[in-house]
Amino acid sequence: MSTDGGPGRIVLGIETSCDETGVGLVRLEPDGSVRLLADAVASSVEQHARFGGVVPEIASRAHLEAMEPTARRALDEAGIKLSDVDAIAVTAGPGLAGALMVGVSAAKAYAAALGVPLYGVNHLLGHVAVDTLEHGPLPSRCLAMLVSGGHTQLLSVAGVADEVTEIGSTIDDAAGxxxxKVARILDLPYPGGPPIDRMAREGDPNAIAFPRGLTGPRDAKFDFSFSGLKTAVARWVEQAREAGKQLPIADIAASFQEAVADVLTEKAVRAAVELGLDTIVLSGGVAANSRLAGLARERCAEAGITLRVPRPRLCTDNGAMIAAVGAHVLANRVEPSPLGLSANPGMSVDTVVLR
Structure with a gap:
């Protein structure tokens, strides 16, 4: 049990769904609030960069090598011992099968050794729960816009450990x-988000009229599509090169980024208004994008909606967000997962804890 001088229960969270090995520690206070104690992350992104995307086998191997040192760093940062931990939470899905197995196996070992409850939780809900570490409890119901390399979704959230309903999702490529893919077309480094964001600051977002997917009157009003936008950028670049023109990289980046941010924020605000929700939580790795966050603030302010965005470090995959989910389900007295828990790469967003 917790012995570091304060009340509450300590939850250790493990995240290995993709290319970050994350271990976080939070404290569930007696009043139900959740406080961040430590957040340690080891990324294998540089090992994937030369392939232009995540290689599952490389990711799994990196998790194996990083798990114990990352857990040790988190415990040291929090100033506690492993024996102080009261519960273990781990990403059980969705994600890469091999990567998930590494985290789940480690979590089962820790839970068995410590004799504490194990919670196999939903990675997607972690991106919602992490905001509570910074901005406190969520309202009774809110809209979450999750934007990452693998997911672009609008969720109606009644509570991290309660009802979560998907109201919109991408039908093809996620925004990240x-x-x-556009970064690869422009010969920019992987991952593409940061370099495109940097280049866009020097460009004209209105220079090129790139399409806004699924925004027609007969289209699904809360779903997303970015495949056509990616193709439009590729064709524009190809035609410019064939004509012997010098590519205006900054303008292309700014115009592409504007198209993405425009669709995401317009649909999110519309969904919140139609559902009568006054709070939007923006999370996921792409939430760190300067234009997306900026346009979301503008449109939320115009609509009288409160926007909550975790700091960039907490937007990307990390163990703290999984520990936060664990703390919320612990507070709600949700039944733990069995030690025979298996990962579920296709875990649906309406599943909070896997059993």
């Missing part, structure tokens, strides 16, 4: 995936 589109960033990676």
């Amino acid at each position: 995936e589109a960033y990676d």
Whole structure:
């Protein structure tokens, strides 16, 4: 049990769904609030960069090598011992099968050794729960816009450990995936989000009229599509090169980024208004994008909606977000997962704890 001088229960969270090995520690206070104690992350992104995307086998191997040192760093940062931990939470899905197995196996070993409950939780809900570490409890119901390399979704959230309903999702590429593909077209580094964001600051977002997917009157009003946008960028670049023109990289980046941010924020605000929700939580790796966050603030302010965005470090995959989910389900007295828990790469967003 916790012995570091304060009340509450300590939850250790493990995240290995993709290319970050994350171990976080939070404290569930007696009043139900959740406080961040430590957040340690080891990334294998440099090992994937030369391939232009995540290689599952490389990711799994990197998790194996990083798990114990990352856990040790988190415990040291928090100033506690492993024996102080009261519960273990781990990403059980969705994600890469081999990568998930590494985290789940480690979590099962820790839980068995310590004799504490194990919670196999949803990675997607982690991106929502992490905001509570910075901005406190969520309202009774809110809209979450999750934007990352693998997911672009609008969620109606009644509570991290309660009802979560998907109201919109991408039908093809996720926004982050589109960033990676466009970066490759423009010969920019992987992952594509940061370099495109930097280049866009020097460009004109209105220079090129790139399409806004699924925004027609007959289209699904809360779903997303970025495949056509990616193709439009590729064709524009190809035609410019064939004509012997010098590519205006900054303008292309700014115009592409504007198209993504425009669609994401317009649909999110519309969904919140139609559902009568006054708070939007923006999370996921792409939430760190300067234009997306900036335009979301503008449109939320115009609509009288409160926007909550975790700091960039907490937007990307990390163990703290998984520990936060664990703390919320612990507070709600949710039944733990069995020690025979298996990962579920296709875990649906309406599943909070896997059993």
